Amino acid sequence: MFNILSIAILAACVVSGAVLFLPFLRNRPVWRAMVTPLASIIGSGFLVLGPILAEGYGAWAPVVMALLCLGAWAFGSAIRENIKRIGDDNDDRSGYEMVASAMLALAYVISVAYYLNLFGAFAVQVSPWQSQFAARIVTTAMFLLVLFLGYGRGFTMLERAEYLTVTIKLAIITGLIVGLAWFFYDAGSAGELFVPELHTGGWPAITLAFGLLVTVQGFETSRYLGNSYDAKTRISSMRLAQIVSTLIYVVYVVLLVFAHHVPEGELSETAIIDMMKDVSPILPGLLILAALAAQFSAAVADTGGSGGLLVELSKRRLTAKQGYAVLCLIGIALTWTADVFEIISYASRAFALYYAAQAGIAARHASGARRFAWIALAALGLAIAIFGQSIEG
Numbered sequence: 001m002f003n004i005l006s007i008a009i010l011a012a013c014v015v016s017g018a019v020l021f022l023p024f025l026r027n028r029p030v031w032r033a034m035v036t037p038l039a040s041i042i043g044s045g046f047l048v049l050g051p052i053l054a055e056g057y058g059a060w061a062p063v064v065m066a067l068l069c070l071g072a073w074a075f076g077s078a079i080r081e082n083i084k085r086i087g088d089d090n091d092d093r094s095g096y097e098m099v100a101s102a103m104l105a106l107a108y109v110i111s112v113a114y115y116l117n118l119f120g121a122f123a124v125q126v127s128p129w130q131s132q133f134a135a136r137i138v139t140t141a142m143f144l145l146v147l148f149l150g151y152g153r154g155f156t157m158l159e160r161a162e163y164l165t166v167t168i169k170l171a172i173i174t175g176l177i178v179g180l181a182w183f184f185y186d187a188g189s190a191g192e193l194f195v196p197e198l199h200t201g202g203w204p205a206i207t208l209a210f211g212l213l214v215t216v217q218g219f220e221t222s223r224y225l226g227n228s229y230d231a232k233t234r235i236s237s238m239r240l241a242q243i244v245s246t247l248i249y250v251v252y253v254v255l256l257v258f259a260h261h262v263p264e265g266e267l268s269e270t271a272i273i274d275m276m277k278d279v280s281p282i283l284p285g286l287l288i289l290a291a292l293a294a295q296f297s298a299a300v301a302d303t304g305g306s307g308g309l310l311v312e313l314s315k316r317r318l319t320a321k322q323g324y325a326v327l328c329l330i331g332i333a334l335t336w337t338a339d340v341f342e343i344i345s346y347a348s349r350a351f352a353l354y355y356a357a358q359a360g361i362a363a364r365h366a367s368g369a370r371r372f373a374w375i376a377l378a379a380l381g382l383a384i385a386i387f388g389q390s391i392e393g
């Protein structure tokens with residue numbers, strides 16, 4: 001089991017995890033602020049995105065991935081523009097901003113429920129109790145843990161839990177990249193690299209890309225961390241989070257699509273785990289751990305962002321801690337009464353509408369060419385909300 005590649009993968013995980021825990025890095029405000037959007041961007045969509053792009057777009061998958069990241073960067077630019085305009089008060093109570101925030105609040109409630117329900121589903125897969133009831137029990141327990149951390153110690157405690165899970169996730173992703181790079185090199189040396197076929201073209205390819213934008217969503221959480229970080233730090237941390245996540249996503253897709261065939265049949269959330277059995281026998285177990293860390297860290301990130309959001313929406317009638325409680329209680333109710341896989345499409349559309357609204361707000365306060373650019377971006381957000389083919393992420 002522990003061949004040279006397995007040892008290299010484990011070493012990459014250990015070294016990268018140790019580096020991320022070094023005090024000089026962990027104590028830097030910009031880095032700590034970056035953890036929240038990064039945790040949300042590289043959430044549950046990361047593992048499923050590679051096989052979906054490879055299956056749908058073939059050799060064009062890296063280009064589509066780069067375009068997704070470029071689109072996310074453009075929407076992030078609109079949000080950063082609004083952060084800069086609002087400043088450290090983080091308190092824009094205009095009607096447009098309140099409508100946008102309400103859209104995002106709905107998306108957060110659904111996305112956190114989705115993340116933690118997915119956590120429950122992954123958790124019971126490695127236990128003797130593989131049932132929907134058991135998964136809901138695990139999900140409810142995770143909601144209570146998030147509530148305990150957030151309500152008991154506030155965002156600082158949530159941030160610490162988030163940092164640990166993000167570190168685990170990034171360390172395992174580093175190991176995954178090392179394993180894929182090794183596999184890619186071996187395939188190239190043996191002349192076994194291939195050019196996958198394009199299976200989705202025309203309008204369906206565009207609508208699929210629209211739906212996939214939600215898998216690189218999460219950068220907007222920086223907008224609502226004004227109680228913990230100043231505007232300059234939030235802007236810098238969002239940029240850094242998007243740059244790091246773009247590098248990870250693009251490298252991951254390039255190494256995957258040209259060296260590894262996608263399994264036939266309907267793709268599932270665990271497709272990448274089955275694919276990685278051919279790369280290294282230790283990768284499937286590590287990826288399950290990464291998936292669990294991804295769900296929890298993304299849920300914590302969106303919970304942290306929602307706390308500041310609900311404070312703003314309620315005009316400070318609610319505290320951030322009370323906001324965490326509201327989100328967790330609604331999430332538990334959704335867990336036991338709704339199929340999150342059916343309503344995740346509404347969250348995807350809510351995120352797209354929120355991005356369109358943020359671009360529209362930026363347009364209202366701009367002039368000349370910049371104004372037309374923001375208007376065009378708002379139109380793109382509306383198109384994604386209307387035509388996007390939803391993908392779980």
